[in-house]
Amino acid sequence: MTTQELTTQIKKKNSFLCIGLDVDLNKIPKHLLDSKDPIFEFNKAIIDATHHLCVAYKPNTAFYEAYGIKGWQALEKTIQYLNYNHPEIFTIADAKRGDIGNTSTMYAKAFFEDLAFDSVTVAPYMGKDSVEPFLAFKNKHTIMLALTSNKGAFDFQTLSVNNNELYKQVLETSKSWENSENLMYVVGATKAEYFAEIRKIVPNNFLLVPGVGAQGGNLQEVCKYGMSENVGLLINSSRGTIYASKNKDFAQAAALDALELQEQMKAILNK
Numbered sequence: 001m002t003t004q005e006l007t008t009q010i011k012k013k014n015s016f017l018c019i020g021l022d023v024d025l026n027k028i029p030k031h032l033l034d035s036k037d038p039i040f041e042f043n044k045a046i047i048d049a050t051h052h053l054c055v056a057y058k059p060n061t062a063f064y065e066a067y068g069i070k071g072w073q074a075l076e077k078t079i080q081y082l083n084y085n086h087p088e089i090f091t092i093a094d095a096k097r098g099d100i101g102n103t104s105t106m107y108a109k110a111f112f113e114d115l116a117f118d119s120v121t122v123a124p125y126m127g128k129d130s131v132e133p134f135l136a137f138k139n140k141h142t143i144m145l146a147l148t149s150n151k152g153a154f155d156f157q158t159l160s161v162n163n164n165e166l167y168k169q170v171l172e173t174s175k176s177w178e179n180s181e182n183l184m185y186v187v188g189a190t191k192a193e194y195f196a197e198i199r200k201i202v203p204n205n206f207l208l209v210p211g212v213g214a215q216g217g218n219l220q221e222v223c224k225y226g227m228s229e230n231v232g233l234l235i236n237s238s239r240g241t242i243y244a245s246k247n248k249d250f251a252q253a254a255a256l257d258a259l260e261l262q263e264q265m266k267a268i269l270n271k
């Protein structure tokens with residue numbers, strides 16, 4: 001999917017919501033545990049109830065890998081269900097990969113070719129040759145960590161390097177990498193006050209913004225400083241949306257939470 005197609009979807013749906021499919025068997029409604037594939041059944045119900053309100057889904061692979069082969073099969077079924085039924089929806093494998101070049105190529109093949117995700121999250125720590133193998137894939141997107149939503153972001157990401165904060169250096173340096181037009185960046189919603197500075201360096205790239213809902217980030221603030229001409233934001237909500245209810249009405253409750261976020265987004269887009 002191209003970023004142009006993503007922006008078209010955003011305008012059509014009046015939404016830049018990404019729903020995080022972080023499935024924890026301890027948190028899903030008990031009645032689903034009797035089914036053959038509870039993770040997939042949960043995802044399918046959430047997708048069926050919310051697909052008209054969001055433009056992206058982001059399964060975090062940790063929540064699948066934790067359940068071994070069954071978890072990985074549920075991830076595969078989920079992405080196949082999405083690509084077959086909702087090919088216009090942007091898909092993010094939140095895997096935070098990155099390694100020496102030949103290994104990164106295999107990670108990229110796993111997520112872009114085998115599982116057919118539109119994008120994957122990548123850590124920048126190992127530098128250019130660890131990220132460029134992901135960027136080599138046409139019409140696929142590499143979402144690199146810039147300034148993350150957690151407290152530990154201040155351990156390294158804001159340290160001064162060459163009189164520049166490290167996360168800013170990451171943004172600046174990565175702009176010169178081959179196929180850098182395929183880059184998006186992760187910036188936490190809990191760091192709203194940093195968005196204006198970030199937009200000076202990357203005015204047009206899409207930013208994946210996790211941290212609203214359960215982590216307390218503020219949607220209005222993020223949009224005020226982070227929105228670009230082509231919108232340029234994907235705001236993620238995982239726990240706050242998918243676990244809105246623990247009961248049989250979980251999918252309707254997720255849809256209500258998503259609707260609330262989408263209505264806020266619509267108001268912002270139409271301002």
Ligand code: OMP
Nearest residue numbers: 060121148149186188210214215237238239
């Ligand atoms: P909730 O806090 O439940 O909405 O989930 C946030 C999701 O975004 C989880 O899958 C996190 O792993 C992920 N995430 C962050 O919370 N903070 C970041 O800085 C980066 C990510 C991410 O890359 O998506």
